[in-house]
Amino acid sequence: MVGRIWGHNPRLEAMSQQKNEQVPGTDDTGAYDPSASSLADTVDQEIMDELLAIRSSIDNFDATLVYLLAERFKATQRVGHLKAVHALPPSDPGREKAQIDRLRRLAHEAHLDPEFAEKFMNFIISEVIRHHQTISATHAEAGN
Numbered sequence: 001m002v003g004r005i006w007g008h009n010p011r012l013e014a015m016s017q018q019k020n021e022q023v024p025g026t027d028d029t030g031a032y033d034p035s036a037s038s039l040a041d042t043v044d045q046e047i048m049d050e051l052l053a054i055r056s057s058i059d060n061f062d063a064t065l066v067y068l069l070a071e072r073f074k075a076t077q078r079v080g081h082l083k084a085v086h087a088l089p090p091s092d093p094g095r096e097k098a099q100i101d102r103l104r105r106l107a108h109e110a111h112l113d114p115e116f117a118e119k120f121m122n123f124i125i126s127e128v129i130r131h132h133q134t135i136s137a138t139h140a141e142a143g144n
């Protein structure tokens, strides 16, 4: 059941095999449970209600982040194919520097820690470069 919805995840599968035990963070149908928490029973109901109300906004932000990242990766995959076809290098340090400098400035204006913004962008960019290397290798193999 869990495997069907989420793909192969040994940890979740082991959990779901324990008889009558629900996977934490899901309801009894296996769906996402927005009230999942390790704090239940240890916190006053009023505080819990406020926490859950704030978490419902966090849920929306997180879903948006996933959609934004998915669209960004769709665009970078296109760049990867373009680079592979035209034998361009996977990474473009000049572009990365300009982009990170700009995002650091935007982060500062938005009261987001610029160091965090830079680390986050570098994390994403390194994944993109890895994809571009794979696309380039696949393209080279197909040409041989």
Ligand SMILES: C=C(O[C@@H]1C=C(C(=O)O)C=C[C@H]1O)C(=O)O
Pocket (backbone or CB within 6 Å): 076, 079, 090, 091, 092, 093, 095, 096, 099, 124, 125, 128, 129, 132
């Ligand atoms: C997406 C590109 O490829 C790489 C990844 C980048 C990114 O994720 O923003 C930026 C520069 C490149 O190192 C690109 O060249 O535009």
